[in-house]
Amino acid sequence: MSDWQPSALQLEREAYRKRRSLRSGWVAFGSTVVVLAVVGLVVTNSPGWPAFRHSFLDFRVGWHDLPGLFDALWTNVQIMVVAEILILVFATGIAVVRTLQGPVFFPLRVLATIYTDVFRGMPLLIVLYLVVYGLPSLRTSWLPQSPFVLGTLALTLTYTAYNAEVLRAGILSVHPSQRAAARSLGLSHPQTLRYVVFPQAVRRVLPALLNDFVSLQKDTSLVSIGSVLEIALQAENDASRDFLFVHYVMAGLIFVALTVPLTRYTDYLAIKRGWYGAGGGVV
Amino acid sequence: MTSLDKTTPLLWVRGVRKAFDTNVVLSSMDLEVGNGECTVLIGASGSGKSTLLRCINLLEVVDDGVIEFDGEDITDPRADANQIRAKIGIVFQAFNLFPHLRVIDNVTLARRRVHRIGREQAEAEALAMLDRVGLREKAHARPDELSGGQQQRVAIARALVNKPRLMLFDEVTSALDPELVGEVLALIKDVRDEGTTMLLATHEMGFAKQAADRVCFLDGGRVLESGPPEQVLGDPREARTRQFLSRIIDAGRL
Numbered sequence: 001m002s003d004w005q006p007s008a009l010q011l012e013r014e015a016y017r018k019r020r021s022l023r024s025g026w027v028a029f030g031s032t033v034v035v036l037a038v039v040g041l042v043v044t045n046s047p048g049w050p051a052f053r054h055s056f057l058d059f060r061v062g063w064h065d066l067p068g069l070f071d072a073l074w075t076n077v078q079i080m081v082v083a084e085i086l087i088l089v090f091a092t093g094i095a096v097v098r099t100l101q102g103p104v105f106f107p108l109r110v111l112a113t114i115y116t117d118v119f120r121g122m123p124l125l126i127v128l129y130l131v132v133y134g135l136p137s138l139r140t141s142w143l144p145q146s147p148f149v150l151g152t153l154a155l156t157l158t159y160t161a162y163n164a165e166v167l168r169a170g171i172l173s174v175h176p177s178q179r180a181a182a183r184s185l186g187l188s189h190p191q192t193l194r195y196v197v198f199p200q201a202v203r204r205v206l207p208a209l210l211n212d213f214v215s216l217q218k219d220t221s222l223v224s225i226g227s228v229l230e231i232a233l234q235a236e237n238d239a240s241r242d243f244l245f246v247h248y249v250m251a252g253l254i255f256v257a258l259t260v261p262l263t264r265y266t267d268y269l270a271i272k273r274g275w276y277g278a279g280g281g282v283v
Numbered sequence: 284m285t286s287l288d289k290t291t292p293l294l295w296v297r298g299v300r301k302a303f304d305t306n307v308v309l310s311s312m313d314l315e316v317g318n319g320e321c322t323v324l325i326g327a328s329g330s331g332k333s334t335l336l337r338c339i340n341l342l343e344v345v346d347d348g349v350i351e352f353d354g355e356d357i358t359d360p361r362a363d364a365n366q367i368r369a370k371i372g373i374v375f376q377a378f379n380l381f382p383h384l385r386v387i388d389n390v391t392l393a394r395r396r397v398h399r400i401g402r403e404q405a406e407a408e409a410l411a412m413l414d415r416v417g418l419r420e421k422a423h424a425r426p427d428e429l430s431g432g433q434q435q436r437v438a439i440a441r442a443l444v445n446k447p448r449l450m451l452f453d454e455v456t457s458a459l460d461p462e463l464v465g466e467v468l469a470l471i472k473d474v475r476d477e478g479t480t481m482l483l484a485t486h487e488m489g490f491a492k493q494a495a496d497r498v499c500f501l502d503g504g505r506v507l508e509s510g511p512p513e514q515v516l517g518d519p520r521e522a523r524t525r526q527f528l529s530r531i532i533d534a535g536r537l
Contacts, residue, residue, distance in 0.1 A: 004310075009349065010347040
């Protein structure tokens with residue numbers, strides 16, 4: 001079959017498709033440039049632009065504080081990694097508990113439900129205050145006192161509730177026929193969950209989990225309420241020293257730079273392994 | 284060219300090639316289906332029956348060759364695929380009903396959104412069509428409340444209600460148990476007797492014998508042998524066709 005050569009008609013079609021996709025590419029590029037130019041002109045011609053540029057975009061000043069921001073970022077990364085690992089473990093447990101059937105598990109189910117209701121409903125900032133300020137005020141000897149640890153704990157409590165609900169939705173979305181097929185082979189209920197239902201559930205809710213992870217990354221900054229020196233607090237210190245906002249802008253851009261590669265990599269992984277359904281067809 | 288032109292077939296496939304990576308499914312496919320004709324495609328799994336039907340409905344882009352439908356080159360990238368698909372109905376092996384819609388909404392979806400017909404008229408037409416496939420009383424059921432045979436009859440109604448010029452059937456009884464095959468085939472035969480042009484891929488040789496004007500045996504990505512059913516099924520010329528049919532007979536399907 002390797003002797004096949006496309007006909008003149010086919011070559012013409014391919015050339016047409018190529019021309020058309022090139023043209024749409026240029027149209028998209030052109031319209032993007034126009035939109036950006038218009039936005040840029042509007043912003044730079046506004047009366048307060050010189051002052052704005054001085055306060056927010058004077059990167060010559062901000063540049064010197066960049067190493068300090070990156071040092072502080074390490075704290076955020078530590079909180080984020082530790083919290084995310086704990087969150088995934090606990091959220092899986094709670095999601096599984098909430099999907100258990102039968103009266104034996106009723107008390108567990110109720111507890112898990114109350115937990116998610118409370119911590120999903122309560123604003124993160126209030127949870128942080130309660131945990132970071134409230135727990136030490138109990139003056140117990142065995143509870144951790146470090147605001148770093150307590151802040152991580154508060155983030156874990158709240159995000160576990162969110163992620164448990166995401167995972168539960170994923171587990172419930174796996175068709176009952178999959179469960180039936182697994183049980184028919186003699187797999188026990190936990191085995192069915194472990195080897196058949198849960199892997200499919202995770203694939204399905206991966207974008208939502210990632211969404212929560214990115215959200216967690218940003219919320220690590222809230223731990224600064226306990227005077228933990230992380231990137232937002234570092235930026236605040238720099239900003240109040242210089243009377244400039246450029247440090248906040250840089251801290252914000254660092255967060256964006258942190259999340260973009262992760263998002264792209266997850267998309268790439270999911271597409272490569274075919275997790276997003278067939279996709280990519282002509283229709 | 285007009286659709287009334289008797290000399291040109293309604294569907295004209297010439298030299299179509301379709302490969303998935305290195306797997307050449309259609310190598311140089313030629314096929315004609317005349318107005319009002321019922322053509323049946325037979326052949327082993329992987330012989331390209333489904334791929335050909337999907338190419339005709341523009342669900343796959345051909346790698347080469349021409350498919351002319353109603354006098355128009357539908358493989359031309361300038362052709363409006365949605366407008367062409369609106370004139371062709373297809374029924375899939377796995378029904379592909381929309382599980383979130385009730386039966387009647389499955390049937391009226393394209394009528395209302397593609398053909399821009401008002402809700403009342405679309406529902407009246409849908410009920411008439413459901414009546415015709417014997418499922419009027421199931422109009423407000425969900426697809427998962429129906430048996431496989433009923434679901435497939437709804438799928439046929441969903442395609443037929445748009446009054447397509449050409450109906451494609453892709454092994455529509457393969458996912459049904461034998462008791463339910465009969466009701467679906469009887470319906471397709473009805474549709475055929477009304478003069479609807481159709482192209483079917485099937486393993487039901489009995490049906491091919493009774494209903495087909497022409498049977499095409501696909502092998503190696505092309506039509507190896509074609510003719511009236513009594514010739515292709517009863518007295519095939521090609522050794523490959525005989526071999527295929529004897530296997531089918533061994534499997535108890537003829």
